[in-house]
Amino acid sequence: MLNGRKIWISNARRADWTIVMARTQHADGMHPGVTAFLVDRGTPGLILEREIAMIGGTSTYELVLDECRIPDTQRLGEEGKGFRPMQKRLSTRRVEMAAWCIGRAQRALDIMMEQVRQRTTFGAVLADRQAIQWWIADAATRIHACRLMTYDAAARIDRGEDARTQVSMIKVFSTEMAWDVIDRAMQALGAMGMTRELPLQQMANQTRLMRIYEGPSEVHRWVVARNTLAGL
Numbered sequence: 317m318l319n320g321r322k323i324w325i326s327n328a329r330r331a332d333w334t335i336v337m338a339r340t341q342h343a344d345g346m347h348p349g350v351t352a353f354l355v356d357r358g359t360p361g362l363i364l365e366r367e368i369a370m371i372g373g374t375s376t377y378e379l380v381l382d383e384c385r386i387p388d389t390q391r392l393g394e395e396g397k398g399f400r401p402m403q404k405r406l407s408t409r410r411v412e413m414a415a416w417c418i419g420r421a422q423r424a425l426d427i428m429m430e431q432v433r434q435r436t437t438f439g440a441v442l443a444d445r446q447a448i449q450w451w452i453a454d455a456a457t458r459i460h461a462c463r464l465m466t467y468d469a470a471a472r473i474d475r476g477e478d479a480r481t482q483v484s485m486i487k488v489f490s491t492e493m494a495w496d497v498i499d500r501a502m503q504a505l506g507a508m509g510m511t512r513e514l515p516l517q518q519m520a521n522q523t524r525l526m527r528i529y530e531g532p533s534e535v536h537r538w539v540v541a542r543n544t545l546a547g548l
Contacts, residue, residue: 318353318384321365324529328364328377332357336381341396352398354390361385372521407473407483410530414466414486417494417526418459420519424494425455427516428501431508448504455497462490481543484536491527498523 318338328334333356341349355362361384368376393401429452432442442448465486472479498520502509509516527533 318355318361318381318386321378321380323376323378324368325377325379326374326529328379329367329375334362334379335392335402336386337398337402348399349396350399351395352392352402353386354392355381355384355386356390359384359386370525372518372525374522374525406530407469407479410483410487411466411470411473413526413530414462414469414490417490417523418463418466420523421455421459421462421494421497424498424501424516424519425452425459427514428452428455428504431505442504451500451504455500458493458497462486462493465489478548481540481548484531484539484543487531487536488533488540491523492533494523495520495527 318336320338322336325334333354336353336355337350338353339349340351361382363380363382365378365380368378370376392398429443432445432448432452435442465482469479469482469486472482498516502516502520505514505516508514511517
C-alpha cells in the first residue's frame with residue numbers, strides 16, 4: 317500500500333506507467349531501505365494532483381498516492397534494494413544531459429559567429445573586436461573540453477566502472493558551460509539576441525532548468541569534493 321506525494325515529476329500526464337520509489341524498510345546506513353514499484357496509469361489511488369508550468373515551455377506535475385495498492389508482481393528488483401539501480405540510471409541520464417548541452421552550446425556559437433562576421437559597428441566588423449574574439453575562443457575551448465569529458469564518462473559507464481565523480485563533474489561543467497556560451501551569443505547579437513525569432517531564448521531557458529533537475533550544481537560539487545577527498 318503506497319501513500320505519499322511527489323512533486324516535480326516530468327511527463328506524468330503522458331506516462332503509461334511510472335516507477336515509484338518507496339521506503340519499505342528501516343535504513344541501516346548502507347541500504348536506504350527503498351523499494352521500486354511499477355505503477356500503471358489508472359491504478360486506483362494514483363492521482364495527478366496538478367500541473368506546474370516551468371520556464372522553457374515545459375511542465376512538471378505533482379502526484380499523490382492515496383491508499384494505492386500494488387501487487388508484488390509489480391515490485392521492481394529486490395525489496396529494500398531499489399535505490400542503487402536507480403542511481404545507475406541517473407548516470408546515463410546525466411551523460412545525455414551533457415551531450416544536449418554540448419549541442420546547444422555549439423549551435424549558439426555557430427549563430428554568434430555568423431552574426432559577428434557580418435555585423436559592422438564603428439567601422440569594423442564585430443569579429444575583429446578582441447572582446448568578441450575572446451568570447452569565441454573561450455566558448456570553443458570549453459565546448460571541446462566538455463565533449464572530451466563526456467566521452468570519458470560515457471566510456472567508464474560502458475566499461476562498468478565507477479563513474480560517479482566524472483558524471484557529477486560533467487553535470488556541473490556542461491550546464492554552466494552551455495549557459496555561459498548561450499548568454500554570450502545573446503549579448504553579441506544585441507537586441508536580436510533578445511527576440512523570440514531566434515532559438516537562443518528557448519535554449520537559455522532549457523539550459524537554466526538543467527542546472528536544477530537531475531541534481532543541482534551545488535549537490536554535484538559536493539559529490540565531487542567528497543569523492544576527491546576520499547581518493548575515489
